[in-house]
Amino acid sequence: MRTFWAPIGRLGVYIVVGGVAAIMILPFYWMVITSFMPAPDILSFPPKWFPTHVTFEHFVVAFAKAPWLSYYWNSLVVAVGSVSCSLLFGLFAGYAFAVYRFPLQNLFFLLILGTLMVPVQVTSVALYIQLSKIGWVDTFLGILAPNFASAFGVFMLRQGIKQIPVDVIEAARIDGAGEMRIVLTIIAPLIKTTVATVAMILFLGSWNDFLWPVIIINSAGLRTLPVGIALFKDPYGNINYGPLMAATLISTAPMLIAYVVSQKYMIRGIAMTGLKG
């Protein structure tokens, strides 16, 4: 019985897994194919699964209509800014919570973790009003404000630092290293896997973040990629799918390439921490 059913079971697994994979990949395929198709192909029936010839006209239109390089730059500035601040502050706070004992420690720790319960979706109104009073609306600082530090980062880095034997820290102290130097030159390299995972998840979250940037940004010059693509859709309602898909491809390509290169590592990181950006 077993030998009879096993190949059929195996075939079944391939049919299900392959079928679902086709559905998962279809939107990516359709995006790419639409952005390289000549306009008549896009609207043809029956559908064209391959372009009759490859054209770059939609990319020319997309680049003429919006400053994609500036959107890239803005997304990069915001992501690098928030990731590096979150990591730096998170390392020190994580070290303090993992190694020291001090009054009100638990209260502060719970306060930091408690912010996870109040996402920016809830606080956006008050945060906007607050930032408008200090002139941070429509600035990089405004986009970064809720993302200078990350509760998730503090938590993960604390967990990582807890794994380090106290002897390592003691030895460094005896050698005369100051606490700050210990954190930056001894602790950080020892937990570099955790640091890299946290950095990757925070970067992904920042890169794809939409709600807060769309609230705080007014001027076109500050738009990040998701804001740029969302506002590319319909200034006057006339829909041209070729340039739209070209624009979508432009905005998703860097992350997709990074994913193709490092997918194994990225999936493992997210599975390990159980969190998405």
Add this chain to the structure above:
Amino acid sequence: MQPGREGEQSPRPASYPRRTISRLHSRHIFHAYLFIAPVVLLFGLFRVLPSVQTLLFSFYKVELLKDRLTFIGLDNFISLFSDEIFQKATVNTLTYVITIVPISAFLGLVLAVLFNAQFALKEFFKAVYFSPMVTSTVAAAMVWWWMYNPQFGIFNVLLRLVGLPGQPWLMSSHMALPSIIIFSVWKNLGYNMIIYLAGLQAIPQQFYEAATIDGAGPVMRFRHVTIPLLAPTTTFILIYDTILALQVFDQVFVLTGGGPANSTNVVVLDLYRQAFERYNFGYAAAEAMVLFLFILAVTILQYYYSRRYEVAY
């Protein structure tokens, strides 16, 4: 240890244990506060303070341009409860949550079980399933918006190709919300699968061996070993997905903008409109409080459940 003690009177070695530690200890408190100061300060300013202010503003009429706050008691909340659009948005959000959370958890589990076996190209397929997770929701929704196009979109083109009538998808008030749900399942499926897969791989093989010896078949093993031992993973996925689903915004903004006729309006979208298009900040703060209460309720639920499993494990 006594010999030589006298001789080591001199500075470091002998005095090291007690004096240095006590000195380090007092320095620790200083360093501790110094090290948590940036995070505490930034969170205090940009997370905690706005949270408290959101609660506060929900009892006020807020006029930002005139820089005026008028206390109006519960008026915002009273208006909320008779606001049909907000009611619709709340019902839609809850419908979205109640549908998408179990569907994507169930599909995630099924796929994880399939992926727990060995087969060729497994890592490739895993990467394919996970790829929507790393793509920006806005960009992915833009592609689906094109695919949902009633005239030229691939879905209707395929339907017509096999002789079925095309569907209105996002254009119909009955189909728009399900269409958004289908998109979100596609977007999040890989995540649930990966988390379930990690849970499955953590189950010790002995449990299965013991069950097999006791005569349990594959179905029995799945029901009585896999499902119970995955309970903590399931709780995590259900709670986490629920909290995120309550905050759904990006895909609605791109796919329908809340339409047609508010059939896909959701709480965060309505909050966004009230605050940043109509400048009813106090009213939007009240909506934010309602959203917060939902999140709070789920978090409390999680607290009790996770405690239960801590005991079980």
